[in-house]
Amino acid sequence: MILRSLRWQLQVWHAALLVVVLAGFGVTACQLQRASRLREIDRELDSAALEVLRFVHDRDPARGRPELPPPRRPRLGSAGIYFAAWARDGSEIERSPEAPGTLRHPGQAGLSPDRRPRHVTHGVHRESWFRTPRGDVVVVGRSMASDLEGFRHFALGLAAAGLAVLVAALATGAALAGRAMRPLERIGESARRIAAGAHSERITTTGLPEELASLAGLLNEGFDQIEDTLARQRRFTADASHELRTPVSVLLTQTQATLAHPRSEAEYRATLEACQRAADRMRRLVESMLVLARLDSGEEPIRREPADLNAVAAEAIESVLPLARAHGIPLGFHPAPGPVEATVDEVQVGQVLLNLLGNAIAYNRAGGSVEVTTGRSETGLFVRVSDTGIGIAPDHLPRLFDRFYRVDGSRANPRGHAGLGLAISSKILQHHGGRITVESEPGKGSVFTAWFPVTAPREEPSREDRRGVSG
Amino acid sequence: MRLLIVEDEADLLQSLAMATRDEGYAVDTASDGEEGLHKALESPYDCIVLDVMLPRLDGLGLLRRLRVAKATPVLLLTARDATGDRVQGLDSGADDYLVKPFDLGELLARLRAVIRRHNGQASSSLVIGEYDLSLPSRTLSKGGVRIPLTAREYSLLEYLALRRGSVVSRTELYEHLFDENDDSLSNLLDVHVSKLRRKLGTDLIETRRGMGYAIAG
Numbered sequence: 001m002i003l004r005s006l007r008w009q010l011q012v013w014h015a016a017l018l019v020v021v022l023a024g025f026g027v028t029a030c031q032l033q034r035a036s037r038l039r040e041i042d043r044e045l046d047s048a049a050l051e052v053l054r055f056v057h058d059r060d061p062a063r064g065r066p067e068l069p070p071p072r073r074p075r076l077g078s079a080g081i082y083f084a085a086w087a088r089d090g091s092e093i094e095r096s097p098e099a100p101g102t103l104r105h106p107g108q109a110g111l112s113p114d115r116r117p118r119h120v121t122h123g124v125h126r127e128s129w130f131r132t133p134r135g136d137v138v139v140v141g142r143s144m145a146s147d148l149e150g151f152r153h154f155a156l157g158l159a160a161a162g163l164a165v166l167v168a169a170l171a172t173g174a175a176l177a178g179r180a181m182r183p184l185e186r187i188g189e190s191a192r193r194i195a196a197g198a199h200s201e202r203i204t205t206t207g208l209p210e211e212l213a214s215l216a217g218l219l220n221e222g223f224d225q226i227e228d229t230l231a232r233q234r235r236f237t238a239d240a241s242h243e244l245r246t247p248v249s250v251l252l253t254q255t256q257a258t259l260a261h262p263r264s265e266a267e268y269r270a271t272l273e274a275c276q277r278a279a280d281r282m283r284r285l286v287e288s289m290l291v292l293a294r295l296d297s298g299e300e301p302i303r304r305e306p307a308d309l310n311a312v313a314a315e316a317i318e319s320v321l322p323l324a325r326a327h328g329i330p331l332g333f334h335p336a337p338g339p340v341e342a343t344v345d346e347v348q349v350g351q352v353l354l355n356l357l358g359n360a361i362a363y364n365r366a367g368g369s370v371e372v373t374t375g376r377s378e379t380g381l382f383v384r385v386s387d388t389g390i391g392i393a394p395d396h397l398p399r400l401f402d403r404f405y406r407v408d409g410s411r412a413n414p415r416g417h418a419g420l421g422l423a424i425s426s427k428i429l430q431h432h433g434g435r436i437t438v439e440s441e442p443g444k445g446s447v448f449t450a451w452f453p454v455t456a457p458r459e460e461p462s463r464e465d466r467r468g469v470s471g
Numbered sequence: 472m473r474l475l476i477v478e479d480e481a482d483l484l485q486s487l488a489m490a491t492r493d494e495g496y497a498v499d500t501a502s503d504g505e506e507g508l509h510k511a512l513e514s515p516y517d518c519i520v521l522d523v524m525l526p527r528l529d530g531l532g533l534l535r536r537l538r539v540a541k542a543t544p545v546l547l548l549t550a551r552d553a554t555g556d557r558v559q560g561l562d563s564g565a566d567d568y569l570v571k572p573f574d575l576g577e578l579l580a581r582l583r584a585v586i587r588r589h590n591g592q593a594s595s596s597l598v599i600g601e602y603d604l605s606l607p608s609r610t611l612s613k614g615g616v617r618i619p620l621t622a623r624e625y626s627l628l629e630y631l632a633l634r635r636g637s638v639v640s641r642t643e644l645y646e647h648l649f650d651e652n653d654d655s656l657s658n659l660l661d662v663h664v665s666k667l668r669r670k671l672g673t674d675l676i677e678t679r680r681g682m683g684y685a686i687a688g
Contacts, residue, residue, distance in 0.1 A: 245550040248572040250482045256575035257490035274482035 007177050014173045015166070022162040030155050037147055038126070042119050045128035048076055049117065049140040052083045056093060056136050081142045088135030100125065105137060124148065183212050191219065199227045239404040243285050243419075250278035288420040292403065295427045300348075302431055307346050308339035309374050309452070313383050316353035317372055320361065329364050331357075332371040340374050342381050342452045344432055349450070352425040352436075353383060356448045359421065360387035368445070380434065381452040391442040400438060401426040425450070472517040472586060472626060473497040473647045477507030477533070478548065479525050487520065490575050491582070495609060495622040497650035504528025511537050515646050517586050520578075523549040523560065531563045538564040544589045546581055548573070583607060590633040597632050599686060600675060604632050611671075618670060623648065627663050631676060636688020638679050 051074040058071035073094065076083060082098035086105045095103070102122075111131050112118040118129040127141035190203040202223060203216040258271040294300035317333055324331050353372075360370040368388035375382055392400065396407045404419040422436075429436045433453045440446035474496045478484040481502065488498045499514065501507035504525040511519055511533070519537075523530035534545055547560045547568035560568050566585045569578055583606050587595065597604040603612050609625055611618045620628065626648050631639055641660055649655055664676060664684060677685050 242550050245571040246480055246483065249548075250480060250486065252572050253483060253486040253490065253575050253578075257486045257493070260490065260575075261493055271486075274485065277482055 007181050010177045011170070011174060014177075015170055018166050018169050022166055026155075026158050026162050029158055030151075033154055034151060037151065038119075041126050041142070041144065041147065042117075042128060044079075045081065045119075045126065045140045045142065046117055048079065048081045048083075049128055049130055049138060051076065052085060052094075052138050052140055053130060053132060056085045056132060056138055059093070060134070076140075079142075081140060083138065083140045085139075086137045093136065099141075103139065103141075111137065183208050187212065187216055187219070194223055199223070199230060236403055240285070240289055243404060244282060247278035247282045247285075251275055254278070285420075288424060291424055292420060292427065295424070295431065300431075302345045302348065304343045304345050304432070306341055307344050307349075309342050309344075309349075309381055309383055310335040310340050312344070312346055312349050313353060313372055313374055316350050316357060319350075319354060320357045323358065324361050324370065327361050327364065328366065329361050330369045332369060334371065334373045336373075336375040340376060340381050342454075344452060345428075348428045349383075349432070352428050352450055353385070355421040355425050356385040356450070360385050360389065360446070360448075363387065363446075364389040376454075379451065380454055382449050384447060384449045386445060386447045388445040391444050391446055392438070392440040393442050394440075397438060397440065401436070472630065473499070473514070473650060474518055474520060474582070475499045475501065475507065475510055475514070475516045476520045477501045477504070477511075477525065477530070478520070478522040479503060480522075487578075490579065491520075494579055495626050496582075497626075497648055497653065499651045504530065504533045508533045508536055510651075511543060512540055514651065515643070516543050517589070517647060518544045518546060518566075518582055520546050520548060520582070521565075523547060523551070523556075531560065534560075534563045534565060544585045546578075546585055580607070587633070592633055597635075599632055599635070602671065602675075604629065620667075620670070623663050624667050624670075627660075628667060628671075628676075631684060631686045635686050638683045638685045640683040644684065 055071050055074050074083060074096070077096060077098050080098075082096045082100070082103075084095040084099050084103055085093040087093050090105055092105075106129070110118075110120075111129055115131065115133070120127050120129065121144075122141075124143055124145050125141050126144050127139050130138040130140075132138065187203050187208075190201060194201050202220045205213045205216045205220070208216055254271050254274045258267065263271070291300065313335065314333065317331055321331065357370065357372070364370065364387050370388075371384075371386045373382075373384040373386070375384070392407055396405075399405045400407070401422050403423040405423075406419045426436050429450055429452075434451045437449045437451065438446060472495070474491055476484060476487050476491070476498060478487060478500075479502050484500055484502060488500050491498050496517075499510055499516075501510050505527045507519075507521065507525070508528060521530045521534065525533070528536075530547060530549075534547075537543065537545070544566045545564065547565040548571060549556060549560060549568055550571045557568055557570075566589070567581050569581060583595070587593075587606060595606045597606070601613055602618075604610075605612070606629070609629075611620055611625065611628065627644065630644065630647055644660055648660075664678075668676060675686060677687065679685055
């Protein structure tokens with residue numbers, strides 16, 4: 001678990017690298033120190049050897065100077081140095097009392113072939129072997145025990161210093177890694193708070209390193225989208241419950257007021273009719289919301305087939321003729337010559353046209369008219385519904401297709417709709433790869449145009465289409 | 472007591488009018504903001520029940536324009552229950568609000584409370600001499616025995632009782648006890664007053680000649 005942490009991985013690598021560097025440094029230092037100490041000992045032994053060599057030379061009877069007193073034996077014991085000398089024939093000439101008992105003539109093989117001293121380490125002893133021009137062999141040596149002890153102290157000190165450096169470096173490294181991680185942790189904390197419900201909070205990008213700032217920017221964009229979606233969902237739910245309040249109020253007050261006192265049959269009937277109207281309104285609202293929810297989730301099946309928009313429009317016009325007659329509004333139809341072939345779901349497009357025609361009739365004025373035109377243009381195929389009604393003020397146009405949006409603040413619009421008709425129409429057109437546009441002038445009338453792509457749209461296949469493909 | 476109900480949903484308006492008329496109120500109705508404002512400025516209402524979402528002129532707009540001229544108590548009906556909306560409603564000059572859907576009983580209780588408070592009456596029952604007037608049950612009793620009154624008689628007595636100690640003109644009484652569609656003759660008032668006096672004794676309601684009627688404070 002801890003090894004998955006970026007911070008700890010950095011720390012481990014940092015520590016490993018430091019250990020290697022420090023160990024290399026320490027080992028090298030120890031070796032250098034050891035070599036230099038040995039050289040010192042060797043020099044010491046070599047200078048001490050001069051005295052022994054002179055003694056060996058002076059006591060040689062072959063020199064023929066018997067008048068001279070016998071040479072003084074070298075006194076080296078006080079310096080901790082022992083010595084021994086052998087004649088050419090291998091007989092021992094002299095041996096200091098400090099010399100270890102194991103000290104023996106090494107034989108010719110153990111000596112250097114020339115006159116240079118040969119330095120050897122025997123256990124804790126360091127020795128320097130010489131051969132005189134006459135063939136005598138001299139050895140000078142001493143114990144290195146105290147040097148080894150010093151060397152051990154040196155190595156321990158070095159190791160302790162190395163450890164201290166390692167600890168200090170690791171602590172600094174941890175602090176640096178912590179500092180490098182802090183912006184990441186800050187991002188994480190912000191993200192956690194946002195996920196926990198602070199949907200409008202964002203990660204502060206100021207002061208972040210460049211790499212993290214761009215990451216935080218991306219995250220913020222994601223949060224924006226999520227918040228937007230949530231807000232839309234919340235608004236839709238609030239609007240929906242809001243829309244239900246009025247019919248429920250009607251049901252409650254009608255029944256409560258009526259039941260408070262005995263009523264005539266006509267009064268009971270009127271109350272029941274009012275309740276029926278309220279229930280009907282609730283049914284329409286619930287149905288519209290269901291249609292929208294299905295369109296949103298892509299569950300509403302769209303069965304797109306080649307169809308003639310002229311025929312679809314004619315059918316819609318026929319359906320609303322009774323309504324138009326009741327309002328005294330004449331309907332005109334101007335189809336484009338020849339069939340206007342589009343690949344559409346006829347039922348859904350029929351719904352769109354019924355909605356547009358219903359609005360055009362309901363929001364018309366006495367003596368007005370409604371004209372339906374079909375056609376083709378560079379931007380696509382279209383069905384246009386123009387009315388000579390009250391029109392829509394420009395400030396309402398941008399929100400006209402929003403859910404539950406009503407131009408009039410009132411909820412009792414002439415069609416008894418909850419402000420979902422145009423939202424549904426727009427969504428259906430969107431699913432067809434088309435769109436719906438509006439032009440309007442208050443007092444003169446409105447023109448709604450449903451646009452369809454010339455060829456079947458591929459960019460937004462519905463679930464139904466995919467099902468069709470897979471069999 | 473005379474009410475104005477401004478509500479654009481016809482079925483809701485009709486049932487509210489029915490329920491308040493049953494309670495003895497004289498009720499006028501309006502189905503859009505402009506008509507509502509016109510009536511509210513025109514006639515002296517004891518309370519206005521005002522929907523917030525209205526065509527032509529919304530409820531809050533109506534309220535602000537009404538408040539320039541009049542202090543008529545207003546009970547807001549709103550479909551929005553966010554705190555901000557309620558605050559905005561009250562700050563626009565409403566005396567109380569109810570969120571839809573509401574219980575009719577609560578609406579009637581709030582109406583009584585708003586009217587009572589507007590007349591400086593904190594308690595919901597009044598003691599007039601040896602009589603007890605209960606506003607919630609719209610009854611008059613003496614020593615625990617209920618005295619039967621017609622709706623009109625009760626309304627007349629209640630109106631005078633809430634303005635105890637001050638003289639109420641015949642015109643004012645007429646305006647507050649009859650709605651706009653009621654073309655009863657104004658001398659009907661005298662008939663109701665004399666009927667009340669027959670039931671309650673002649674001393675309770677005083678006649679101030681040339682000024683009106685009063686119940687001593």
